Amino acid sequence: MAVQIPEDRLKIARLSRISIVDVLLWALRIGVLGVVIAGTIGTLINGRYGWTQWVDFVVFGLTLGSIYAQIALGYTMVYGVLRLINFAHGDFMMSGAFSAFFVANAFYRSGFLESHPVPALLCILITSMIVSTAVALLAERFAYRPFRRVVGLAPLICAIGVSFFLQQTFRGMFGSSIRAYPDPSWQRATISFLGIEVQAVELLVIGLAVLFMIGLYLIVQYTKMGKAMRAVAEDGDAAALMGIDVDKVVVFTFMLGGAMAGIAGVFYCFVYKQVYFYMGFTPGIKAFGAAVLGGIGSIPGAVLGGFFLGLVESVGPALFLDGLGIPGPYQLRDVIAFTLLIMVLIFRPNGILGERLGKKRA
Amino acid sequence: MSIAILKAPSVSVASVDVARTLRMGLLLGGVGVYLAAVGILAMFNERWIIVGLLTLGYGVLGLVYLVAGMISARRGAGLMTALASGILSGAIAGLTVSVLGLVIGPFSLQSVFTQLNGKLADSLALGLAPLSGLLVMLGIGAVCGAIGAILRFTPLTVRRPLVIAALVTVTAGLFQELIQIMLQDGPLTPVQDLIYEWEGLTAQGAAIVFVVAFILALIGVQISRRRARAAAAKANADSGQSLTKMGMIFLVLVLLPLMGGNYIGQVLLLVGLYILMGMGLNLEVGLAGLLDLGFVGFFAVGAYVTALLTANHPMAILHLNFWVAMPIAVLASVVVGVLFGIPVLGVRGDYLAVATMGLGEIVRVLVVSDAAKPLLGGPLGITQVPKPAIFGYGLTTPIQLYYLTLVASLVAGLIAWRLEGSRLGRAWMALRDDEDVAAALGIDRIECKLLAYGLGAAFAGLAGSIFAVMLASVYPSSFQLVVSINVLALIIVGGMGSLPGVAIGSLVLIGLPELLREFGEYRYLFYGVALIFMMQFRPEGLMPSKVRKRELHAAMGETSEPAVPTARAA
Amino acid sequence: MRPKKLRSWGYSTAAGIVAGVFCMTLAQPFAHAASPVEDPMGVIRIPKGAPVQIGAYWVISGPDTALGEDSVRGAKIAIADLGDKVLGHPVKLNVEDDQCTPEGGQTAATKLAANPNTVIVLGPACSSAATAGAPILWNAGISSIGTASTAPSLTAADRKPELAGFLRTIYSDAQSGANDGKWLYKEAGAKTIVTINDGSPYSSELARVTGESFIKEGGKVLSAEAIQPTDVDLKPLLTHIATLKPDKIYAPLFVAATAQLLRQVKETPGLENVEVIGEGAQAAGALIEATGQAIVGFKLAYPDVSPDAMGKGYPGFLEKYKKMFGEAPISGYHANAYDAAVLAVKAIEQVAKQGDDGALYIGKKALHDALFTISFEGMGGTVKCNQYGQCAQLKSAIYQYVSADPATFSIGTNPKKIWP
Secondary structure, X not given: OOOOXXXXXXXXHHHHHHHHHHHHHHHHHHHXXXXXXXXXXXXXXHOOXXXXXXXXHHHHHHHHHHHHHHHHHHHHHHHHHHOOOOOOHHHHHHHHHHHHHHHHHXXXXXXXXXXXXXXXXXXXXXXXXXXXXXXHHHHHHHHXXXXXXXXXXXXXXXXXXXXXXXXXXXXXXXXXXXXXXXXXXXXXXXXXXXXXXXXXXXXXXHHHHHHHHHHHHHHHHHOHHHHHHHHHHHOHHHHHHOOOOHHHHHHHHHHHHHHHHXXXXXXXXXXXXXXXXXXXXXXXHHHHHHHHHHOOOOHHHHHHHHHHHXXXXXXXXXXXXXXXXXXXXXXXXXXXHHHHHHHHHHHOOOOOOOOOOOOOOO | OHHHHHHOOOOOHHHOOHXXXXXXXXXXXXXXXXXXXXXXXXXXXXXXXXXXXXEHHHHHHHHHXXXXXXXXXXXXXXXXXXXXXXXXXXXXXXXXXXXXXXXXXXXXXXXOOOOOOHHHHHHHOOOOOHXXXXXXXXXXXXXXXXXXXXXXXXXXXXXXXXXXXXXXXXXXXXXXXXXXXXXXXXXXXXXXXXXXXXXXXXXXXXXXXXXXXXXXXXXXXXXXXXXXXXXXXXXXXXXXXXXXXXXXXXXXXXXXXXXXXXXXXXXHHHHHHHHHHHHHHHHHHXXXXXXXXXOHHXXXXXXXXXXXXXXXXXXXXXXXXXXXXXXXXXHHHHXXXXXXHOOOOXXXXXXXXXXXXXXXXHHHHHHHOOOOHHHHOHHHOEEOOOOOEEOOEEOOOHHHHXXXXXXXXXXXXXXXXXXXXXXXXXXXXXHHHOHHHHHHOOOOHHHHXXXXXXXXXXXXXHHHHHHHHHHOEEOHHHOOHHHHHHHHHXXXXXXXXXXXXXXXXXXXXXXXXHHOHHHOOHHHHHHHHHHHHHHHHOOOOOOOOHHHHHHHHHHHHOOOOOOOHHHHHO | XXXXXXXHHHHHHHHHHHHHHHHHHHOOOOOOOOOOOOOOOOEEEEOOOOOEEEEEEEOOOOOOHHHHHHHHHHHHHHHHHXXXXXXXXXXXXXXXXXXXXHHHHHHHHHHHHHOOOEEEEEOOOOHHHXXXXXXXXXHOOOOEEEOOOOOHHHHOOOOOHHHOOEEEOOOOHHHHHHHHHHHHHHHOOOOEEEEEEOXXXXXXXXXXXXXXXXXHHOOEEEEEEEOOOOOOOOHHHHHHHHHHOOOEEEOOOOHHHHHHHHHHHHHOOOOOOOEEEEOHHXXXXXXXXXXXXXXXXXXXXXXXXXXXXXXXXXXXXXXXXXXHHOOOOOOOOHHHHHHHHHHHHHHHHHHOEEOOOOOEEEEHHHHHHHHOOOEEEEOOEEEEXXXXXXXXXXXXXXXXXXXXXXHHOEOEEEOEEEEO
16 A cells, blocks of 8 residues: 555556446447337337337336335345345245135135135235245244354355245145136226226235335334334444344344235235245346345335336337347346346446445445 | 153153253154155155165154254263153154144145145054054154164264264165166175165165174274374374365266266266356355356356357357367357456445346346347257367267366366466455455456456356267256356355365265255255255355355354454454 | 364265275176077166166256156056056166256266166156257167157157157157147138247247248238246236237247236237137146136147047046046146057067076167057057157147136046047
C-alpha cells in the first residue's frame, strides 16, 4: 500500500485494460437491447396478438410471479438472517403442496370441497403451512443449526443434501407418480370484463399473494420478533450483545419462510393442479433467481423479483422472439429470463432493491 | 421402568435414565419406521447378505437397534446399568417398528404411503402371526440393543476390528455380484465356492469372511497404532505422511482398473472426468472465491466442440483427429469462460452463484433447443464421434480412456498445483479473502477474475472433450444443472482448495454411487444423507488443505472454543 | 471422527482393496469342461442349479423414472408368467439404472457386459442410452432388446455394425410418425396442425416425422413448437397457438407435460374445442391420475392390441400388473418390455444345450441369430424381427380416453379404440 503509483500511469493502465472489457460489456448490452427491440417491433408489426392476448400474458405472468415471489420470500429471509442459500426451500414448498393435495383430495371425495369452498380452502392452506413450517423447522434443527458459525460453502452443500433428501423421501413414501389436484367447479370459474376472460383462480392467487406479502411485511416491520429479525440480519453479533436470542430469531425466520412456502405450495396446486416429488426443484431455482434479482435479503425486492421473473417468462417469448421467427420460442423462456436477470445484475450488481453487500458474505 | 427391572434385576433401577433411554429408543424406532415407509426396507429385503439367513433389510434394522443400544448406554454408569438401558431402548425401537407393521393393514395406510403394503407388514412381523412377530421383534431389538451397549464397553483395539470385520462382511454380501465375477473361472474359484452361492454369501462363508477380516483388522490396527506412535515422535511426520498418502491414492488409481476390468475402469473414468472438472472449479471457487453454479456450460462446450470437429456425422463441420480437436476444444472453453466471466465481473458472492447458474442454464436450454438444432443437432445430439488413437493404437476401452484421463488429470493437477503457489494463485487468494483490500493492493481484479474463469473452464473443456469420445456421441441430456452441483459438492466434500481432496471427493461422491447403480432412485437419497452427514462432521472436507483447516477452526473457535493462537496469526 | 483415525481406516481399506484385487488378477481363466456347443463369440456356461442371468438397463431414477419403471414391471410379469424358470434354471433379472442419459447407459451397459454370466440384455427405454450402451454390449457378444427406445437410427437399414446386436420390440418413430401424419390428414380430417415437442429425442423426432408426413399428405403445419419437460405454465404458448387457429394439436409428450397441456388447452380461449392428439408414451394409467377430468376426449395413437386384432393376452396381463404393483400402468411401454422378455427367453430355450455335467451351454452368436428367427403374438402385437432388428410390426390404432377414473385404465376400453 505504501507504494505510490503516479496518478496518470494508473489512469492509463486502467483505461487500456478496462476498455476491452467495457467494449465487450457494451456490445453485450447493445446486442441484448437490439434483439429485444427488433423482436418487439417484429411482433408488433406482425400484429398477431390483440390487446386481450397481451392482458392474458400479463395475468399468466403475474400468477406465476406470485408463486415465485412467495417462495423467494423464504429464500430472502433465511439469507438475510443466516447468510445461507437454502437450496431446499423449493422442497419445503413441495412438502406443503403434498399435504394440501391429501387434504383437498379427502375433502373432494366427501363433497366438502365442492359445497364449502371457503372453510375447505382455509383448512387446506393451514395444513400446508403447518407441514411446510414443520419440515423447515426440522431441517433447521437437524441440518442447519450445526453450521451456525461455519464459514465457507459447507452449509450450501448441506442444503443441497437436504433438498435431495426431501425429494427422495417424498418419492419413496408417496410414489413417483404425478397426482392431479382436485378441480371442483368453483375453481374453474372465469371472470370476464371488457371482453377479457380471466380464470378466477388466477386472480384469487394474485390477490392472496399480495395480501400475504403485506402481512409478512407488517410482521417483519412492526412486531418485536420482526424487529429482532432485522437486527440479526443487520449484524448478528451486535444483536446478540443487545440481548436478542439469535437462535429464537432463526427459528422464527424459518417458521415464516416455511409458512410462505406452504402458501406457495397451495397456490401451485390451485393453478397448475399437479403434485409430484420433483415439483419444487425448478420453481425453487427460479425463486432463488428472483430473490437475487430483487436484492437478496430484501423483502420487497423478493416480491418485485418474483413478479418480474414471472412476467418475463410469460410475456418474453411472445414479445421478443416471436417477431424474430426463431423456432420454438417458448422453449427459450428460461434463456430470456436468465439473460434479463444477468443484464439486471450487470447494471445493479446487488439486485434491484439490494443494498451494497457488506464486505464479505458471512 | 418395570421392563428394566424385569430384564436386569440386579441393577439399581434408579441409575437408568429412563426418559433418555425411551427417547433414544423411540428416535431410532422412528428411523426404522422411516426406512420402511420410504421403501428402503422392502428393497433391501430382496437382497441377501447371508443367503437364507439374513437379508440386507433385516441387517439394517438390526443395526438401527444396535445403535439405539449403543447411544443410550453411557459409560459412566457402569456395565450393568448400560446394558439395561441398551436392552430397553433396543426393545423400544423394535416395538415401534413392529407396531407400524400392525397398523398397516387395519388403517389401510397404503392409500397414502405407497410402500406400506401387506408384504411389508408380513416382513415386519418376520412372517409370523402378528403378536408372536411383535414379541420376536421385541426380542431381537433387545438383543441388538444389548450388543450395542456391550460394544460401547469394548476397548477400542477390539471394537474397531469388530466393526471393520462386520463392514467387510456386509460389503462382501452387498457387492457379491461384482466380487463373484472377479473370482469366477480362476484359481480363486475354490474360494468362491467356499464362501458364496449364487445369491450371496453362505452362512459358513460369512463366518469365514468375518473371522479373517477380524484377524487382519486386529493386526492392522496394532500396526497403525505403533506407527502413529512412532510418527508422533517425529516432528515432520505430517509431510511424510501426506506424501505416502498421495502415493497410496496414486497407486490405487493406477492399479485398480487393471484388476477390476472394464466396469471398474468405466466408473473410474467418470471419476477421473469429475476430478478434472473439480480441479478447474477449485481454481474458481477454492482459490479465487468465485462461486460458480454454471460450470457445466464449459463442460458442454468442450464436448460439443470436440464432436463438431471430429464426428463422422452430417452435423460436424470438420473431421479432425482427436489430438488436434482437443486443444481447440480446450481453447474454445477458455474463450467461453472469459466471455462468461465478463458480464458477471462486478457481481459478488451469492449474486454470482445465481448469475453463473443462469449462464449454465442458458447453455443447457440452448443446446437442446429447436433454435440451435441446425447447428448442434438438438435433442438427437451428435453421434459417431471417433475414438482417439496413439500411433495407430486405438484408445477404445474404458480402461484405455481412463489412463488418458489419468494422464490429463496429472498434467492438470501439476498445473493447478503450480498455479496455487504462483503470483496469480496468491492474487486469487487475496481476492477471495477481501476483494476491496486486494484491489487496494494493486491486484488487477478484472484480469485475475477472467483468468480464473478461463483457466477453470480449460479444465472442464478438457473433461468435456474426453467425455465426448468416451460416449462416442454427445447428447444435451448430459449437461444438466446437477453436474454443476455435483462438481461443487465434490470439491467441498473433498476439502476446498486441496488437490488430493478433489480426488477423494470425486471417488466418494461419483465413484461410490456408481457402484450402487442398481438401487436406482434411492442412490440420491443416500447421496443427500451422505452430503448432510459429511458436512456436519467434517465441514472442512475429507482432506482439507492446511490453510483452509486453520481458517475454519479459527472462525469456529471465535465463539465456541477458546481461539487457537496460531489460527489467529493466519 | 478424528482425522488420524480416518486416515488409518483409509489405509487399511485401500490396502485391502489393492491386495484383494491383485490376487484376483493373477487368476488365469481355467479351461472349461467340454462344451456341447461351439460359438465364435463365446459360450456361456450356466452350472446346474445356477440362475440364468438376464441383464436389463432402464431409467429408474430422475424425472423419467416412470418410463423405465413401467418396462421393469412388464419384464417382471413376463418372467413371473414363466414361473421364474427357464429350462429348469431360475431366472435372475439384473436391473441397472441408465438415468436416461448416454453416460448412464454406457456405465450400466459396461456393468452388465462385465458380468460374464449375462446371457442377454433387455432395454433401454431411452434412445440416447441405447446409442451409447448397445455397442458396448455387442462388443462383449451380448444381444440387447430395446423396449421403448424409438429413434429410427437404431434399426435403420444403414445402421453401423456396432449396433448389430441391438433389436427392439417397439416400433420406430419413423413408422409411427408417418402413420400419425396420415391419420391426422385422412381420417381425422385436419388440414392444419401445430406440433409440440418437449426436447427429448422421442418427442422431437415424432413431431418432425409426423409433420413431414402430414405435409406430404397435403396438410399444413402452422408451427412446430417446443417446450421444456418441466414447464408447468403452458398458457402463454397456448394463447400463441390459439392465434394460429389450428385444426388439431399434435403433442407426443410425456405424462407431466401432457397433463398440463390437456388441462390448459380447455382453459385457453379459442382452443376449447381443438383436439389434442398424442402418442404411445401417453397410454398410461398415470396420465389419468395426473390429468383428472380434462383427459376425457384425448386421442392418441398406439399399436392395435384389441383382442380381435392381436394381443389376446393383454386384458389378463393388465390384471396381473395391477395386482403385482398396486396401480395402473405408469407409462406406455410395459407390453413392449413383456414382449422383449418373452423373445429373450424363447431364444434361450431354442439355443441352450444341456452338457454332460448338467450345466446349460448357450452360444452367444447362436443366441443372437435365433432372435431373428422367432415370431410370436406378443402383448404389443406380432413380434418378428427384420434383419435390422426391428421386431415390432406396427399396426397402428387410435384410442380415445373415455373416463377420468384411473382404475378404469385398460388399453382398448379406456382409452377406447376408435379407429380402425
